[in-house]
Amino acid sequence: MTEGIEKRPHLPLGLARRGYAGVIQHLAAGETDSALGDLELESRLIELGFVEGAKVEVLHEGVVGHDPIAVRVENVTIALRRREAMAIIVA
């Protein structure tokens, strides 16, 4: 992480638009209205590679309501809904 990135405002990935690129700061599973429990959501996100320090980029958006989104996490592309992506705080 460079100085420049750390100074960017923190943002839930669920609000990021197509083309956004950043680094994961922390996970905040408690602040979403996902149907999953906080712990379950956090575990699943980690298993798909969403851990602190990972580079992410929003590659594609879905048709209806720009949802779901396709996110490049390091060298994997993961599709997820914005509701769950709200738990990923990036900058």
Add this chain to the structure above:
Amino acid sequence: MHLVLVGTPNSGKTALFNALTGSRQKVANYPGVTVERKQGSFLTPKGRQVSLVDLPGTYSLRGRSPDEEITRDVVLGRSQSERLPHLVLCVADSTNLRLTIRLLLELKNTGRPLALVLNMFDIAVRRGVHVDVERLSEALGVPVVTSIAVRKGGTADLLRLTDEVLSQATQSPGPNIWQPLTASQLRATQREADRIVASTVSLPERPDTWTARIDAVVLHPVWGLTILLMVLFVMFQAVFAWAQPLMQLLSSVFDAVGQLVQDVFPTGPLQSFLQNGVISGVGSVVVFLPQIIIIFLFILLLEDFGYMARAAFLMDRIMGGAGLHGRAFIPLLSSFACAIPGIMATRVIDNRRDRLTTILIAPLMTCSARIPVYTLIISAFIPPTRIFGWINLQGLVMFGLYAAGIASALLVSFLVKVLMWRDYQPAPFMLELPDYKMPRARSIAIGVYSRAKMFLQRAGTTIFAMMVLIWFLASFPQPPAGAEGPAINYSLAAMIGKMIAPLLAPVGFNWQIAVALIPGMAAREVAVAALGTVYAIEGGKEAAAQIGQVMATKWSLATALSLLAWYIFAPQCASTLAVIRRETGSWKWMAATFGYMLMLAYAASLATYNLAIALGAG
């Protein structure tokens, strides 16, 4: 010796499984669950016979779904029906190691002998991914081999390693210290995995440009949906139209064999049993084979190419509104041709509950077997008047029947979600979009072959048994000597038909319809022929037109409309029920489907009949 394959989804596990076992494999279900179990066997260079099971893909051992629980239980030796493996092969996509390395670190805690297989190594090399295999093996503390599942000889190293590990009989398994990981432990193992990957793998500067280029079009809001619709259209055409000539060929072959039996054997119960019971019973199973093969050919091609995940991405919100999984659209679309390949296609849905919901509503899609019944009744009762000058009333009614099927499917899916699975945690839509890969003919052929074999062996036996039962009901007891009228009127089917006729009177069905419904259980279109038999019309080319004329004189419009409504919903197909029984592994789900469809059919017919009477169509 017994081995299992474990890996994340899209690790190329199945391609490796196909490469190792070839056609020596069996696809079935795990007992009691709707999860596909693939087992095969192979010989090592030193001549060891090794059995291999391809376990459901998973990112961790937490077991969040029935499929993932199977993987966990087998690896931990908790499974009742599965043997403890002598060696666990953890399969990784070499271009994308970080998630698999994390899984492997977790697997190490189970104490099972373990090896890492770097699959698709050729693609990694071509993309400029460099893996220091020796250092990786050292860092992980497990043997590591590379493999290229899709190339001849690409598994040689893996076979050699298998021999090596299995010959070290002294290598006793370590203690099992695995426990479900907490979020912070997961995080720690992922950090550890990332550290190992960073020190042993060097990635190229730019990612796979092909995948990015294809995705720019395929996931585009406009072009993506256009392409998806085109893919679906071609698939629908293939299952609906391309299969037809083959199906007709098959059924004429079975008709010819039946005719042969009729000519060779003397008239009597044996002739009837062979011709109408056995041969048409076997025929009614085999006739579905072209559709099954075509649908699985498409599904496996799209899956191996990497398109299936993209299609689910595009359809997620659209299907999600009705409580359906994004992947449910292919099974449901195929069900317009026939519910049987459709229900078998639900195997693409990983989550058990999403899969069961899709199986429950698949028979509501208007299948091609309903078309003869619909056309017959519509042409006999609905005048071809034009509305607004250009809409044909007959066409409009046909469209209405299709629309009613779709609408009720969405409604049932919604109700199932609300009523049955209130505690249900919907699997959130989170899935990997794998890099595109060229499908391999051999792997696809093995996949289609094993599905077709499974259909014939598993579903076929049940369908056949039901056909024989229906034949028996329609043939016995035989009419007494000198009896008048068609033989079916003296059979058990007629007795049952007359017995249930009072129940069907409120929906406007006479006893002839009630009787025809029983042989109609064999296949919906058989009901047309059965009506002909009951009304004592001799077969032949003009029979259908005659049946229409007879119906038009003997039935009221209200009865005809009521029968149309009945056919939208009624579980009038023994083969579909048999496949539901086989796919879900339970009589309960078959009974549930039968029950709810029957209730819907009765309610819809009752409403239609009374409404029609009230409007003066009695």
